[in-house]
Amino acid sequence: MTAPTLPRALAEPTERVPTRWVLWVVLASVGLWSGFFGPIQVLLAQQAEAISPDHKEAVLALVTGVGAAVSMVLNPVWGAFSDRTTLRVGRRMPWVVGGAAGGVVAMVVLANAHTVWVMVAGWALAQAGLNAMLAAITATVPDQVPGKDRGTVGGAIAIAQTVGVVVGSGIAAATGSIAAGYLTVAVVLLVTTLPYALDSRDVPLPPELRPPFAWGAFWRSFWVSPRLHPDFGWAWFTRFLMNLGNAFLILYLLYYLKDDVGLSDKAAEDNVFTLTAVYGLFTLLTALGAGYWSDRVGRRKVFVIWSGLITAASLLLFALVPTLPAAYVAAVIQGIGFGAYTAVDFALITQVLPGARDRGKDLGVINIANALPQVLAPALAAGVLAVGLGYVGLYVLAAAVSVLGSVLVVRIRSLD
Template sequence: MTFHDAGGQGSGTSPAPLPAALREPVQRVRAGWITAVVLTNLGINAAFFGPLQVLLAQQSQSFDPGRKEAVLALATGFGAAVSLVANPVAGALSDRTTSRLGRRVPWVLGGTVLAFAALLLLAGAPSVAVMVLGWCLVQAGCNAAYAAVTAAVPDQVPAAQRGQVGGLAAMGQTVGIVLGAVLAALAGGFVLGYFYCAAFLLACAVPFLVRGRSVPLDRRDRPPFRWAGFLKGFYVSPRRYPDFGWAWLTRFLVNLGNSLFTLYLFYFLQDAVGFPDPAAGVLILTGIYAAVVVVTAVLGGRWSDAVGRRKPFVVASSLTIATASVIMATVPTWPAALAGAAVLGAGFGMFLAVDFALLTQVLPNALDRGKDLGVINIANSLPQVLAPLLAAPIVLHLGGYRALFSVAAVVGLLGAVFVHRIRGVR
């Protein structure tokens, strides 16, 4: 199995001895710690995707039925723009946190509290402007918590266990997506739905706040803070760290294809398929998708650990995701949507588990794990900004949903191409 050491990708020199908080982990993590990480991912994703899949669409339609697509695109676009900044900044600040609880727990706590309050604000939003503000604050809080809990994995999980942990974390993400849709559907309206998501997020964060403590970073080991250096650090040179650059591009393309696939799913069922209850339809499709993701994420992550390879799994998952888009583009019917959801789940489950393990193996250095994973997470967030900009004109003026899903397939296929450029991981 090919793994990078803590000194950084392609450093060419032996690294100096690292402080205890920054050393590569060697002891396998236990079930209780993994469970806490899974639950945190579950709560964050319920708070993300309950609104994204159902609640924001319902709220946008209540404000302006004739321009619901544009209102939804406005909210999701601004929210994703906030996440572009919040995730890497929170990750970088958590890298330098010297709390006795460790570097990550304070940011999970603060991010969760902010997102909880913002979801309550969304429930009572009197206008589109307040809705957009509330969603931006949810994105800020959830991304801060997500950046911290994600960085905890390379902090505490040895490389040979990361496929397993990545698969289980992906399972938590996926179940969270389902539960977000369930909470939205059970609420019977977006106001109560936001309350349900807020309470669920808070409850799921508690185990990590108890079990997520790690070795604190000594103040003497924290580099001095300078704004110029801090901001400059968010640029990770693809020339100096090419594997990191190619891994970022692969994740960006696959997530852009996935964002194009899912953004207008509610309206696709309502307007193209003619499904009588699109909210229930989203719930059904999400349930199928999630069931398959859980299986392929857990099995794919373990399988990747066992054979010591990552890239073949990422290629196979990218091709499978593109196939799901082809199905939706060619046969816009309810049975085809069911098949597309299953195929998408098969591909995305394996991608979530194995690509995450691959990414942790190309991080430049141990001190900046949170920041560098935050930069990687821009490849998750930036597609959410670009998808509304691409999807709205495609659906309204350039061919409708058939064209949208065709573009999603092509974009996803490119991810399978560029992963081959990564040299340091097999």
């Protein structure tokens, strides 16, 4: 007796995706990440300082912390709902489009925010919308891309993330006002999502395969036992550590340049953009190459480990040599390391998922490892700064957790 054939929505993909589809996913991802990082790197910090100059760090910590908490909860929830979506246009595309629309509305709210609590509400709404988009766009890769090609596609998505970071921070630096920055980010998000919406190649789930819904079972499904799925557990934990180290750098880069390097407000804002651009350039040069190389040799862990250690070295340079030239050297090293890491670790994660039916939900659980560091980093950073260790202590801590996140990848057993 032959085994029953799985429907296409739940089968492991075997056909190579068209180049144009990868381009649409990359464009949508550029808009998505500009929506995240334009505010995170510059606009929220500027707005916090404009609203409460004497408590800017506390305001920024509150806004980003609440937003990250929203992200941590809703990303896997949206992913789970997309797994169960049975619309004819597919499982993922409605959540990509709906999330982008929510992000646009949030940017309009933030553009008109003049109090701390409107900032908090606007950024929470942005995180809710953008995480619906992120959950769906991430799950569409294992839905449609064969495992042997995911390093290359992961590299393309890593490039998109980097370009989105550069675009977002560039918008913030070039528009000249906080409100104009948010509105421009909204336009970019809308325009870059449109091609994917028109040609998503999304695969519908037959309605008869949607399981009965019960709230208790739904919430319990978010616990993926590390005992039953140890490789998934180690992939989650190591990504969490790497993103925690990176969050320390990104969230406090503007203040580091002002307070430790000694730049003026305008010079610090300009150099956040140019440092990000340098980082982005070297990410572009390494991400796709590392992903392709990983596909060719059929290995993931060695790339993830070494790229993580390179990233840790850049954080140490930021910590120990607080000068502008050293910051640019560190940005080069960071781009080389984190570009390769992002590409190959994404491929690794898609290959340790527990099953095809819950790809969106499980990748959403993985994405908690991206969001939780944004919740913890402000609190941990506030403690480090409060005891007088300064940004040297903060970035040494960032390097240490990045090293730990690199070496623990050896505990993943099912992949080379």
